[in-house]
Amino acid sequence: MKTGILNSNYQLLAESYLFSQIAEKVSRFQTAHSQTRIIRLGIGDVTRPIVPTVIDAMHRAVDEMASSETFRGYGPEQGYLFLREAIAQGEYAPRGVELSPDEIFVSDGSKCDVANFQELFSDRVRIAIPDPVYPVYLDSNVMAGRAGALQSDGHYDNIVYLSANAENDFQLDPPHCPVALIYLCSPNNPTGTVLSRETLTRFVRYAQENGAIILFDAAYANYIQDDALVHTIYEIEGAKECAVEFRSFSKSAGFTGVRCAFTVVPRQMEMLRKMWLRRQTTKFNGVNYIVQRGAAAVYSPEGAAETREVIASYMRNAALIRESLQACGATVYGGKDAPYIWWKLPRETDSFQFFDTLLENCAVVGTPGGGFGPQGKHYFRLTAFGDPARTKLAMERIAAQKKILF
Numbered sequence: 001m002k003t004g005i006l007n008s009n010y011q012l013l014a015e016s017y018l019f020s021q022i023a024e025k026v027s028r029f030q031t032a033h034s035q036t037r038i039i040r041l042g043i044g045d046v047t048r049p050i051v052p053t054v055i056d057a058m059h060r061a062v063d064e065m066a067s068s069e070t071f072r073g074y075g076p077e078q079g080y081l082f083l084r085e086a087i088a089q090g091e092y093a094p095r096g097v098e099l100s101p102d103e104i105f106v107s108d109g110s111k112c113d114v115a116n117f118q119e120l121f122s123d124r125v126r127i128a129i130p131d132p133v134y135p136v137y138l139d140s141n142v143m144a145g146r147a148g149a150l151q152s153d154g155h156y157d158n159i160v161y162l163s164a165n166a167e168n169d170f171q172l173d174p175p176h177c178p179v180a181l182i183y184l185c186s187p188n189n190p191t192g193t194v195l196s197r198e199t200l201t202r203f204v205r206y207a208q209e210n211g212a213i214i215l216f217d218a219a220y221a222n223y224i225q226d227d228a229l230v231h232t233i234y235e236i237e238g239a240k241e242c243a244v245e246f247r248s249f250s251k252s253a254g255f256t257g258v259r260c261a262f263t264v265v266p267r268q269m270e271m272l273r274k275m276w277l278r279r280q281t282t283k284f285n286g287v288n289y290i291v292q293r294g295a296a297a298v299y300s301p302e303g304a305a306e307t308r309e310v311i312a313s314y315m316r317n318a319a320l321i322r323e324s325l326q327a328c329g330a331t332v333y334g335g336k337d338a339p340y341i342w343w344k345l346p347r348e349t350d351s352f353q354f355f356d357t358l359l360e361n362c363a364v365v366g367t368p369g370g371g372f373g374p375q376g377k378h379y380f381r382l383t384a385f386g387d388p389a390r391t392k393l394a395m396e397r398i399a400a401q402k403k404i405l406f
C-alpha cells in the first residue's frame with residue numbers, strides 16, 4: 001500500500017492509546033504472577049449491574065420487538081421523543097434549565113460525540129484543551145490535523161493548553177489569546193475536581209467576547225454531591241449562546257456496555273444545531289429502541305432512586321480511597337463530587353514509574369496521570385468504580401507499603 005494515500009495526521013498521535021498500554025503491562029504481570037489477584041482501580045469502567053427498573057423497561061421493549069404491532073425498525077436519528085422529553089424534564093428542569101427535545105441529540109456514547117463534534121469546524125480553528133484531561137478531545141483534533149507537531153514537552157504546538165494543578169486549585173483560566181473552540185470537562189476526568197460557578201462564568205464571558213464555542217463534557221455530572229455546584233453549563237447565564245453539552249448514561253446508570261448518551265445543542269446556536277442534525281442524520285442511524293426505553297426509565301421515580309443508590313455506593317468507595325491515602329500522608333484531590341481520586345505523588349515521582357511500583361508491590365492497577373497530559377506527570381488516578389470489598393483490600397495493600405509509596 002502507498003503510505004501517501006493515508007491520513008498522515010495519524011502519525012502525529014502520541015504513541016498508542018493510554019489504556020491499551022496499561023492493559024498490556026497488566027496482562028504481562030498477571031502471566032508472571034498467576035496466583036496473585038490483581039485489583040483494578042485503573043480504567044474508568046463501572047462494575048455494578050444496571051438497576052432493576054431499567055432492566056424491566058428493556059425487557060418490555062424486547063417483548064415489543066416480538067410482535068408485528070409493536071415492532072420498531074429504524075428510529076429517529078435524533079432519538080425517540082419519549083427519551084428526549086424525559087431528559088429535558090429529568091435532567092435539566094430540576095436545575096432550572098428549560099430545554100426543548102429538538103435541542104437534545106441521543107447517541108450511542110459521549111466518546112463518539114466529543115470526538116465527532118470537531119468535524120463541524122474549520123481545519124484551521126485554534127482550540128484550547130485542559131491539561132490534564134480525557135485524551136479524546138486532543139486525539140480527535142490531532143487526527144483532524146489541527147494540533148500541529150508534538151513537542152518534546154508532550155504538548156502540540158497549535159493547541160492552547162489550560163493548566164489544571166494544585167497551584168490553581170484546578171480552576172482553569174480562560175485562554176490568554178483568541179481561540180475558537182474550548183473543551184471543558186467538569187467534573188473532570190482524571191482530576192475528579194469540579195469547575196466552580198465563577199470559573200465557568202469566566203469561560204462563558206470569554207466565549208461571548210471572542211465568539212468562541214465551549215464544548216462542555218459533563219459525563220460525571222450525576223456524581224456531584226454538592227447541590228450548590230454547577231451540574232450543567234446552562235446554569236450559567238449566556239451559556240446557551242456559546243456552549244454545547246455532552247452527557248452520558250455510561251457512568252450515571254451503568255450503560256458503559258449498553259451504550260447511550262446525548263448531546264445538547266441549544267436553539268440559540270441554530271446554525272450549529274442544524275449542522276449537527278445534518279451530520280447525525282447522514283452518518284448515524286440512531287440508538288436502538290430497547291436501550292432508549294432503558295435510558296428513559298432512569299428518570300422514573302424508581303429508576304432515579306435506584307441509580308442514585310448505585311452512585312452513592314461508588315462515592316463511598318471514593319471516600320474510602322481518599323481518606324485511606326490521606327491517613328498515609330498523601331495529598332489527594334477529587335473524590336468528593338466525582339468518582340476519581342487524583343493522588344499527588346511524593347518527591348515528583350514519575351507517574352508511569354509509579355504505575356509499575358504499585359503493580360509490582362501491591363498488585364493494584366491505577367492510571368498514570370502523565371497519560372492525561374504533561375501536567376499529570378506527577379499525579380496518579382484511582383477510580384471508585386470497583387467492588388467495595390476489593391477497594392478496601394487495595395487500600396490495605398497500599399497502606400502496608402507505606403514506606404515505598406508515600
Ligand code: PLP
Nearest residue numbers: 109110111134189219248250261
Ligand atoms: N467523557 C468523559 C470525560 C469520560 O471520562 C468518558 C468515559 O470514560 C466519556 C466521555 C465516554 O463516555 P461514553 O461511554 O458515553 O462514550
